[in-house]
Amino acid sequence: MRDKNAKKVVFHSEREMPTMIISVGSQTYNKTGAWRNIRPVIELDKCLKCGICWKFCPEPSIVIQDEWPVVDYDYCKGCGICAEECPAKCIVMVAEEK
Amino acid sequence: MKKVIMGNHALSYGALLARAQVIAAYPITPQTQVVELLSEMCADKILDAMFIKVESEHSAMAACIGASAAGARTFTATSAQGLALMHEMLHWASGGRHPVVMGNINRAMAPGWSIWTDQNDSLSQRDTGWMQYYCSSNQEVVDTVIQAFKVSEQLLIPGLVVLDAFALSHTYEVVDIPDQALVDKFLPPFQPEIRLTPSDPHAFGGLTSPDHYFELRYKLERDMEKAPALIEETGREFKKIFGRSLDLVDPYLCDDAELIFVTSGTAGYTARVAVDELRKEGLKAGNLRMRVFRPFPFARVREVVAKAKKVAVLDRNISYGAHGIFYQEVKSALYGPQPSPPVFGFIAGLGGRDITVDSFREISSYTLARAKPEEDIVWIGVKR
Amino acid sequence: MKKEKKMTLTLPEEELMSCGHLACQGCGATLAMRYVLKALGQKTVLCIPACCWAVIDGAFPHSSLDVPIYHCAFETAASTACGVKAGLEMVGDRETTVVAWAGDGGTFDIGLQALSGAAERNDDIIYVCYDNEAYMNTGIQRSSATPYGAWTTTTPVKFFKNQPKKDIVAIMAAHRIPYIATGSVAYPEDLYKKMKKAKDIKGTRFVHIFAPCPTGWKSRPDDSVKLARMAVQNGLFPLLEVENGEKITLNLKLKEKKPIKDYLRLQGRFRHLTEDQMMAMQAEVDARWERLVGGSRPL
Numbered sequence: 001m002r003d004k005n006a007k008k009v010v011f012h013s014e015r016e017m018p019t020m021i022i023s024v025g026s027q028t029y030n031k032t033g034a035w036r037n038i039r040p041v042i043e044l045d046k047c048l049k050c051g052i053c054w055k056f057c058p059e060p061s062i063v064i065q066d067e068w069p070v071v072d073y074d075y076c077k078g079c080g081i082c083a084e085e086c087p088a089k090c091i092v093m094v095a096e097e098k
Numbered sequence: 099m100k101k102v103i104m105g106n107h108a109l110s111y112g113a114l115l116a117r118a119q120v121i122a123a124y125p126i127t128p129q130t131q132v133v134e135l136l137s138e139m140c141a142d143k144i145l146d147a148m149f150i151k152v153e154s155e156h157s158a159m160a161a162c163i164g165a166s167a168a169g170a171r172t173f174t175a176t177s178a179q180g181l182a183l184m185h186e187m188l189h190w191a192s193g194g195r196h197p198v199v200m201g202n203i204n205r206a207m208a209p210g211w212s213i214w215t216d217q218n219d220s221l222s223q224r225d226t227g228w229m230q231y232y233c234s235s236n237q238e239v240v241d242t243v244i245q246a247f248k249v250s251e252q253l254l255i256p257g258l259v260v261l262d263a264f265a266l267s268h269t270y271e272v273v274d275i276p277d278q279a280l281v282d283k284f285l286p287p288f289q290p291e292i293r294l295t296p297s298d299p300h301a302f303g304g305l306t307s308p309d310h311y312f313e314l315r316y317k318l319e320r321d322m323e324k325a326p327a328l329i330e331e332t333g334r335e336f337k338k339i340f341g342r343s344l345d346l347v348d349p350y351l352c353d354d355a356e357l358i359f360v361t362s363g364t365a366g367y368t369a370r371v372a373v374d375e376l377r378k379e380g381l382k383a384g385n386l387r388m389r390v391f392r393p394f395p396f397a398r399v400r401e402v403v404a405k406a407k408k409v410a411v412l413d414r415n416i417s418y419g420a421h422g423i424f425y426q427e428v429k430s431a432l433y434g435p436q437p438s439p440p441v442f443g444f445i446a447g448l449g450g451r452d453i454t455v456d457s458f459r460e461i462s463s464y465t466l467a468r469a470k471p472e473e474d475i476v477w478i479g480v481k482r
Numbered sequence: 483m484k485k486e487k488k489m490t491l492t493l494p495e496e497e498l499m500s501c502g503h504l505a506c507q508g509c510g511a512t513l514a515m516r517y518v519l520k521a522l523g524q525k526t527v528l529c530i531p532a533c534c535w536a537v538i539d540g541a542f543p544h545s546s547l548d549v550p551i552y553h554c555a556f557e558t559a560a561s562t563a564c565g566v567k568a569g570l571e572m573v574g575d576r577e578t579t580v581v582a583w584a585g586d587g588g589t590f591d592i593g594l595q596a597l598s599g600a601a602e603r604n605d606d607i608i609y610v611c612y613d614n615e616a617y618m619n620t621g622i623q624r625s626s627a628t629p630y631g632a633w634t635t636t637t638p639v640k641f642f643k644n645q646p647k648k649d650i651v652a653i654m655a656a657h658r659i660p661y662i663a664t665g666s667v668a669y670p671e672d673l674y675k676k677m678k679k680a681k682d683i684k685g686t687r688f689v690h691i692f693a694p695c696p697t698g699w700k701s702r703p704d705d706s707v708k709l710a711r712m713a714v715q716n717g718l719f720p721l722l723e724v725e726n727g728e729k730i731t732l733n734l735k736l737k738e739k740k741p742i743k744d745y746l747r748l749q750g751r752f753r754h755l756t757e758d759q760m761m762a763m764q765a766e767v768d769a770r771w772e773r774l775v776g777g778s779r780p781l
Contacts, residue, residue, distance in 0.1 A: 075502060168573060296549060
């Protein structure tokens with residue numbers, strides 16, 4: 001499941017590797033939030049709680065916390081689908097400051 | 099229980115006794131009887147297995163691999179064009195570490211269409227990471243399939259059991275069919291630790307970078323290197339229960355031999371007849387029948403031919419632009435600082451051309467007349 | 483009070499797909515996977531041939547899905563899945579759903595033989611093709627699923643793809659398999675329902691999912707769901723089911739089809755098309771839609 005604390009698996013010797021070519025770790029070690037140059041900001045006072053942004057996120061990096069949609073910026077790639085699909089138009093894509 | 103059966107059916111009985119659970123196969127002459135009998139055995143519920151009648155050999159191996167990954171014991175059989183079509187998937191089975199056992203009827207590669215025996219089909223696959231066993235009798239076929247499963251499942255490396263088209267596949271011989279209860283004692287069920295199961299999800303065979311691929315293949319080779327000892331040990335275990343042993347090589351009168359033929363397949367037994375005749379005529383001949391080709395039993399070959407004066411390798415195959423393939427490997431086994439006899443290479447029997455006792459007479463005359471080989475390929479029986 | 487109101491979720495909240503995967507921004511294929519796994523649940527095995535998802539999941543030794551995956555050779559999604567299903571049954575597991583999960587290349591082209599073989603045998607697998615209309619994983623080369631008129635790297639503008647998209651639903655219907663469905667990532671509830679229905683049917687089930695690819699279509703990443711919606715609403719990708727090769731159910735009857743021009747304009751891969759070419763494409767879509775609504779065969 002979503003283990004945000006998963007570490008990248010590193011093998012120092014063939015003896016540590018499985019005989020069969022199998023995954024032994026979670027891909028969640030890879031914080032894809034670093035990919036984006038724009039980020040979605042949800043204006044909660046306009047939010048209809050329709051669930052559409054959560055539904056259409058391809059990561060999925062919008063989670064439901066206390067009945068509100070919350071963007072997980074560790075993983076959000078900034079695709080903008082949430083902003084495009086939001087019926088209340090309350091999600092704004094803002095440039096990342098680096 | 100003794101039965102008179104053809105070589106193809108010996109493969110079927112091997113799969114039956116080994117309790118293969120999934121068979122995915124496509125028909126090709128001269129393998130068809132293997133799968134026909136297996137179909138009947140499944141239909142009559144003599145064999146508790148699922149038989150997937152796939153639409154090509156490539157799909158056959160893909161399905162076997164899928165079933166093996168799911169934890170089932172799998173078997174299939176093919177020949178020539180079918181084996182060639184599976185080539186990509188042969189790499190997949192070994193690289194994926196799936197202990198599939200497959201029977202291959204040695205048949206000449208087209209074009210032109212040929213259904214007769216020749217070893218190029220299986221030997222072209224020598225680099226795919228499969229173990230290869232060359233059988234010369236139907237008894238050997240049944241026994242080898244059973245042992246092959248045992249070895250493969252311990253090493254997680256697939257195995258190919260090879261027999262000559264028609265000369266063995268369609269030849270009827272008396273076979274002592276092992277007792278099922280004894281085979282069950284010898285060969286436990288396949289219960290891999292790692293398999294496709296939602297209770298322990300893994301991604302198998304994902305994108306593998308240069309950081310990891312090398313080690314994974316290193317591990318495959320290291321496990322393949324355990325095979326010679328394991329095959330010998332398995333053969334000894336088999337002998338204890340069934341009274342018949344099968345080894346990496348089958349030497350015949352080699353201990354005091356001056357000229358040793360190196361042979362495989364049905365030619366391996368024709369050679370014995372030739373050896374007997376030549377011995378009567380005063381030549382100390384011997385025959386080294388190669389049984390296991392992969393892993394190549396370098397040490398045993400060196401051991402057997404060490405004291406011979408000359409070695410004559412008969413290949414029913416050829417690697418174009420080089421030489422016969424057993425010849426290449428035998429020479430490679432003998433290369434080194436230790437003194438070893440000169441090796442003569444002969445090609446005969448391609449496309450099912452008969453190999454007879456006279457073929458061996460020609461080989462022995464040629465070899466005895468020369469101190470060392472004058473060429474790497476001597477063609478026996480070609481109409482020039 | 484808004485604070486006490488619950489979120490409206492039209493799909494189960496549990497995810498079987500984790501973040502960190504390697505898909506491009508706005509990838510339709512990941513939406514497809516997300517919805518399908520929600521419907522099928524954790525007792526699923528995926529057989530994934532060469533395609534975007536062979537890479538999206540993550541490199542060895544990591545994975546981003548909570549279900550077992552067998553990464554298989556390109557043309558073997560269906561044949562591997564058949565083997566897996568047989569193997570699982572023989573080791574006593576009759577419950578786990580076995581899914582072949584392939585792109586359009588591995589389905590329409592190189593994988594078609596194995597798919598046809600499995601369908602003819604009516605093997606008990608669900609074959610899902612997520613269709614982004616080209617060989618995207620290898621860099622946007624044309625497949626037989628690429629629509630007429632599209633630019634790809636092997637159909638450059640001077641030689642744009644001049645053949646119609648292969649009708650995979652008609653091909654599968656001819657096999658008379660128990661269930662075929664089309665799905666779009668813009669209609670997740672419809673796709674979810676169809677996957678749930680497919681799960682309970684025995685035999686070969688085929689699901690064709692429209693999955694936009696911003697990278698290959700040269701469209702904006704935030705337009706992916708919009709494009710998937712437009713393709714349904716203009717009749718290019720009808721939502722339907724076919725049972726036993728005979729009974730066709732149109733899930734979304736369009737009172738009025740939207741013109742395809744608006745859809746084409748949002749994608750760089752169609753930018754070179756002339757008015758005449760677009761009109762010809764519109765005529766073709768109209769004719770196909772009439773055949774579909776009229777119930778005549780082929781689809």
